[in-house]
Amino acid sequence: xxxxxxxxxxxxxxxxxxxxxxxxxxxxxxxxxxxxxxxxxxxxxxxxxxxxxxxxxxxxxxxxxxxxxxxxxxxxxxxxxxxxxxxxxxxxxxxxxxxxxxxxxxxxxxxxxxxxxxxxxxxxxxxxxxxxxxxxxxxxxxxxxxxxxxxxxxxxxxxxxxxxxxxxxxxxxxxxxxxxxxxxxxxxxxxxxxxxxxxxxxxxxxxxxxxxxxxxxxxxxxxxxxxxxxxxxxxxxxxxxxxxxxxxxxxxxxxxxxxxxxxxxxxxxxxxxxxxxxxxxxxxxxxxxxxxxxxxxxxxxxxxxxxxxxxxxxxxxxxxxxxxxxxxxxxxxxxxxxxxxxxxxxxxxx
Amino acid sequence: xxxxxxxxxxxxxxxxxxxxxxxxxxxxxxxxxxxxxxxxxxxxxxxxxxxxxxxxxxxxxxxxxxxxxxxxxxxxxxxxxxxxxxxxxxxxxxxxxxxxxxxxxxxxxxxxxxxxxxxxxxxxxxxxxxxxxxxxxxxxxxxxxxxxxxxxxxxxxxxxxxxxxxxxxxxxxxxxxxxxxxxxxxxxxxxxxxxxxxxxxxxxxxxxxxxxxxxxxxxxxxxxxxxxxxxxxxxxxxxxxxxxxxxxxxxxxxxxxxxxxxxxxxxxxxxxxxxxxxxxxxxx
Numbered sequence: 001x002x003x004x005x006x007x008x009x010x011x012x013x014x015x016x017x018x019x020x021x022x023x024x025x026x027x028x029x030x031x032x033x034x035x036x037x038x039x040x041x042x043x044x045x046x047x048x049x050x051x052x053x054x055x056x057x058x059x060x061x062x063x064x065x066x067x068x069x070x071x072x073x074x075x076x077x078x079x080x081x082x083x084x085x086x087x088x089x090x091x092x093x094x095x096x097x098x099x100x101x102x103x104x105x106x107x108x109x110x111x112x113x114x115x116x117x118x119x120x121x122x123x124x125x126x127x128x129x130x131x132x133x134x135x136x137x138x139x140x141x142x143x144x145x146x147x148x149x150x151x152x153x154x155x156x157x158x159x160x161x162x163x164x165x166x167x168x169x170x171x172x173x174x175x176x177x178x179x180x181x182x183x184x185x186x187x188x189x190x191x192x193x194x195x196x197x198x199x200x201x202x203x204x205x206x207x208x209x210x211x212x213x214x215x216x217x218x219x220x221x222x223x224x225x226x227x228x229x230x231x232x233x234x235x236x237x238x239x240x241x242x243x244x245x246x247x248x249x250x251x252x253x254x255x256x257x258x259x260x261x262x263x264x265x266x267x268x269x270x271x272x273x274x275x276x277x278x279x280x281x282x283x284x285x286x287x288x289x290x291x292x293x294x295x296x297x298x299x300x301x302x303x304x305x306x307x308x309x310x311x312x313x314x315x316x317x318x319x320x321x322x323x324x325x326x327x328x329x330x331x332x333x334x335x336x337x338x339x340x341x342x343x344x345x346x347x348x349x350x
Numbered sequence: 351x352x353x354x355x356x357x358x359x360x361x362x363x364x365x366x367x368x369x370x371x372x373x374x375x376x377x378x379x380x381x382x383x384x385x386x387x388x389x390x391x392x393x394x395x396x397x398x399x400x401x402x403x404x405x406x407x408x409x410x411x412x413x414x415x416x417x418x419x420x421x422x423x424x425x426x427x428x429x430x431x432x433x434x435x436x437x438x439x440x441x442x443x444x445x446x447x448x449x450x451x452x453x454x455x456x457x458x459x460x461x462x463x464x465x466x467x468x469x470x471x472x473x474x475x476x477x478x479x480x481x482x483x484x485x486x487x488x489x490x491x492x493x494x495x496x497x498x499x500x501x502x503x504x505x506x507x508x509x510x511x512x513x514x515x516x517x518x519x520x521x522x523x524x525x526x527x528x529x530x531x532x533x534x535x536x537x538x539x540x541x542x543x544x545x546x547x548x549x550x551x552x553x554x555x556x557x558x559x560x561x562x563x564x565x566x567x568x569x570x571x572x573x574x575x576x577x578x579x580x581x582x583x584x585x586x587x588x589x590x591x592x593x594x595x596x597x598x599x600x601x602x603x604x605x606x607x608x609x610x611x612x613x614x615x616x617x618x619x620x621x622x623x624x625x626x627x628x629x630x631x632x633x634x
Binding site: 012014015016018019022023103230233234236237238240241243244245246247248286290291292293 | 400403404405425426427428429430433434435436438439440441442443444445446448449450452453454456457459465470471473474475477478483486487489490505509
């Protein structure tokens with residue numbers, strides 16, 4: 001109170017300037033993140049067992065034939081880098097959507113079993129049933145939606161409480177992970193690459209036929225989510241408040257859940273449930289843009305950056321090549337522990 | 351400055367699941383006045399308020415705003431005329447006061463439309479009206495209960511509706527903050543002509559601040575009218591199952607309800623007994 005008395009009272013202009021300042025910070029953060037994604041993308045294409053100069057890489061990207069580089073960069077690194085960006089963006093965007101809508105950082109699709117559902121279905125489809133990419137994606141989407149519905153129904157008792165939904169989701173997630181292990185153990189051509197892809201996420205299989213469905217899904221579903229940012233901001237204030245502000249809450253919730261689950265499923269069908277990307281991106285983005293504001297776009301960029309950097313590191317920094325999910329898992333686990341410890345300390349229940 | 355809107359309920363029936371909460375209720379909200387809805391716990395006060403702001407669909411009958419059925423109006427159009435502050439709105443962690451109040455502008459903005467000067471002016475006016483301008487850059491988490499409630503009211507004001515519904519705006523507030531919030535709503539009503547409808551627990555504050563009282567009992571409208579007419583010992587008995595005495599509030603001249611419980615009641619209850627006892631005590 002004393003500070004209010006000592007400082008001159010802010011004027012109407014100050015209030016508007018505060019808003020402009022916060023909006024500017026959000027835009028600056030998004031621009032810097034986009035630049036970082038672009039820079040890392042380029043570095044990712046240039047560096048590897050063989051390194052190529054920038055102009056070779058750019059010529060390959062625009063479609064020219066460059067001996068050597070056309071194969072290594074164009075056929076191996078480019079689809080993999082594009083998948084890293086598209087899957088990372090999808091995970092970040094969908095994760096932040098869930099966290100915003102359920103008002104809980106733990107309520108991300110990779111914690112509450114939706115990623116595991118998509119992963120189990122995709123593993124089954126590829127390893128056991130030998131389906132093609134489209135069929136795999138469709139099955140992953142159906143399974144992820146079914147898991148989302150199952151978690152919602154099981155958690156429903158006079159409305160859905162975040163904590164109950166999260167605990168049920170963690171349980172379902174554990175069950176689905178054991179389904180994945182079972183599918184892998186039954187497969188004839190059981191190998192470590194497949195196992196790491198479906199358990200923690202890996203880009204090792206990346207080729208255009210895996211990457212394209214993810215890009216298409218992102219191009220269709222991404223705008224659906226990003227156009228609902230303001231609705232989600234209103235729904236953060238509680239359903240009644242949002243409805244009083246003119247938001248059709250049920251319709252928005254269904255649209256947003258289906259779009260976010262779709263993004264998770266397509267990305268997972270191609271790259272596996274890359275550990276903790278959906279979970280980490282939103283909170284990192286919120287830290288960068290300042291609390292309380294909309295984080296969907298920055299969260300998508302953070303997700304893309306996380307996957308790119310993690311895969312780049314996994315490929316080049318260690319003696320052996322580590323799958324991307326192992327690297328993101330190392331980043332995500334401490335944050336999960338931090339969140340749980342903090343909610344214990346503040347007396348919150350999850 | 352405000353166009354007066356008519357809001358009424360016709361044969362309104364409300365409920366959740368198997369439970370019927372309100373049955374065949376008819377009421378009119380007087381335009382440009384302050385109305386308080388009072389009644390015992392679980393008598394349907396909040397349910398009625400939620401239905402009037404289309405959060406709950408009626409089972410029978412309808413809620414009518416300016417001749418149009420509320421539940422058939424486009425959501426955003428309704429949200430520009432009628433605002434609701436629910437009982438327990440949720441503030442996102444870390445949100446700054448100015449941003450929270452700004453969310454009240456939602457029904458005035460399109461899907462991708464930019465923030466306008468009009469939005470800034472509305473937010474600034476809402477902050478000013480609630481004396482929260484100095485808090486604009488503060489995080490809502492840091493505020494006291496009274497400040498927080500003022501900020502929520504500022505958000506509802508930024509919505510710039512001619513009718514404002516509030517569900518127990520004074521709960522969890524201490525006496526001085528309760529009065530502060532009710533004074534603020536009265537200012538708003540007098541300055542802008544905003545029609546205020548609020549659910550209040552405290553009968554005496556309702557009598558003090560409302561022009562019009564709706565007393566609910568068992569899902570029905572037991573009495574409606576100015577405080578002096580509605581707040582009677584009989585109403586208190588029917589609506590709350592409580593014996594009471596109604597006297598004239600020496601501060602406002604409006605009715606003041608004194609509850610009669612099982613304890614701390616003088617054996618003689620007629621008014622003439624007051625003076626001798628006081629005189630006896632003064633003489634000691």
